[in-house]
Structures are given as structure tokens and as C-alpha cells.
Amino acid sequence: MAASPGSGTPASIWTIIVAAGSGQRFGGLKQFSELGGRRMVDWAVETAAGVSSGVVVVVPADQANDPSFSVPPGATTIVAGGTTRSESVRCGLAAVPGDVEFVCVHDAARPFATAALFEAVVRAAGASGVDAAIPGIAVADTVKVVDNQGRVVSTPDRATLRAVQTPQAFRATVLRAAHASAPEATDDAAVVEAHGGYVVVVEGETDNRKITGPDDLVWAEGRCVR
Numbered sequence: 463m464a465a466s467p468g469s470g471t472p473a474s475i476w477t478i479i480v481a482a483g484s485g486q487r488f489g490g491l492k493q494f495s496e497l498g499g500r501r502m503v504d505w506a507v508e509t510a511a512g513v514s515s516g517v518v519v520v521v522p523a524d525q526a527n528d529p530s531f532s533v534p535p536g537a538t539t540i541v542a543g544g545t546t547r548s549e550s551v552r553c554g555l556a557a558v559p560g561d562v563e564f565v566c567v568h569d570a571a572r573p574f575a576t577a578a579l580f581e582a583v584v585r586a587a588g589a590s591g592v593d594a595a596i597p598g599i600a601v602a603d604t605v606k607v608v609d610n611q612g613r614v615v616s617t618p619d620r621a622t623l624r625a626v627q628t629p630q631a632f633r634a635t636v637l638r639a640a641h642a643s644a645p646e647a648t649d650d651a652a653v654v655e656a657h658g659g660y661v662v663v664v665e666g667e668t669d670n671r672k673i674t675g676p677d678d679l680v681w682a683e684g685r686c687v688r
């Protein structure tokens with residue numbers, strides 16, 4: 463666990479696992495697909511529980527309201543999510559106690575993030591002047607910016623680009639303030655950036671791949687037996 467700057471005591475860390483998507487590209491609720499003998503969501507919750515004081519798991523309302531829903535081992539609280547990922551994060555944030563110092567937000571669709579990665583982002587987010595830290599990996603392909611006609615607008619210098627992942631760690635006060643106006647973005651770092659926050663990137667993990675389509679689950683099953 464990260465130490466609170468200057469206090470010498472362990473910082474309080476809670477994690478929100480967002481698992482309330484509908485899996486349009488996958489073709490179903492991928493977060494509950496079987497992976498290595500348990501549900502995909504169970505992987506992320508177990509890892510988060512090992513490094514957090516509390517874990518809020520955000521699931522679709524059908525599961526949140528189902529008394530027979532099997533709570534992922536390590537979860538502190540289950541809440542219903544929203545229509546978008548950003549809304550689901552806000553549903554989770556509402557269940558995090560007010561005095562928590564750092565909040566990690568992590569996708570249930572990334573089963574293989576390690577405890578070391580959670581610790582690395584929290585440590586980096588706790589550095590002086592930093593508001594948030596996120597994992598990123600160098601981009602292998604050249605990336606083009608295109609317009610809606612498919613015409614190339616520009617080619618950013620690849621050395622300046624990172625493909626970013628979760629878990630993303632935030633000073634809780636900053637994350638709450640950035641989400642207060644109900645913004646929409648594909649990750650929480652973008653919400654904090656738009657709010658003027660100082661976000662740093664730490665080295666991500668190649669196995670921390672997001673399960674997006676069916677091929678990704680085939681890869682993940684292979685990863686389980688390695």
C-alpha cells in the first residue's frame with residue numbers, strides 16, 4: 463500500500479470494478495463469461511481485494527437486484543451501474559466512503575492486471591503534485607488521425623503515444639470533483655485531464671488486455687492454461 467505523503471501511515475485505497483456494460487461487440491455479458499473456472503469479473507475483484515480496503519463492484523441492474531446473484535469473492539459492495547461507463551463509475555464512486563484517499567477504477571474486462579500494477583499506479587498517484595496515474599504501453603503501429611470521411615488529418619509522433627489501460631488510480635477528491643458535472647469519456651483519466659488534473663503514465667502490462675470481442679476471450683482462455 464502507498465504511504466500517505468508525510469504521514470507514514472498506509473493510505474486508504476478503494477477500488478471500483480466496472481462490470482455493468484452490455485458487451486455489444488462481444489455479443490453478450492462478457493464480464494460473466496466463464497474464464498479459467500470462474501467468471502471473468504471474479505478475476506479482477508480478487509486481485510483488487512488483495513490491495514484495497516474495499517471493492518465496489520458495479521454490475522447491471524438485473525444482477526444488482528437479483529438476490530441469487532453470486533457476489534464476486536472479495537467484493538465489499540455491489541451496486542447497479544448506468545447506461546455509460548462514466549455513469550457506472552459515478553454509481554460506484556457514490557458507494558466509496560468519503561474519507562478514502564485513493565480510488566482505483568478498473569475494468570472487469572481486464573482479468574489479468576496484477577496486484578503489482580495496482581500498487582504501481584497508486585504509488586505514482588501519491589507523488590507530490592500528481593492527481594492520477596494510469597498504465598500505458600508504447601504503441602507498435604503508426605497511428606493516424608482521420609476525419610469522418612476517412613481522410614488522414616495528421617500522423618502523431620509514435621514516440622509520444624501510449625495505449626492506456628486500467629487500473630487507473632486517483633486522489634479521491636480529484637476524481638469526485640472531475641465527475642461532479644457528469645462528463646462522458648472512455649476512461650476516467652480523460653475526465654480528470656479535462657478538469658485540469660495532473661495525470662502520469664506508468665508502464666502497463668502486455669497481458670492486461672481488454673476482452674472486447676470473442677477473439678479476446680479465446681486468447682484469455684489460452685493465457686489461463688499457460
Ligand code: CTP
Nearest residue numbers: 480481482483484485486487545546550570571
Ligand atoms: N462498463 C460499465 N457500464 C457501462 C459500460 C461499460 O460498467 N454502461 C464496463 C464494462 O462492463 C467493462 C468496462 O466498462 O468492464 C469497459 O467497457 P467495454 O469493454 O466497452 O465493455 P462493454 O461496454 O460491455 O462492451 P461494448 O462497448 O462492446 O458494448
Ligand code: MG
Nearest residue numbers: 483484485547
Ligand atoms: Mg463499452
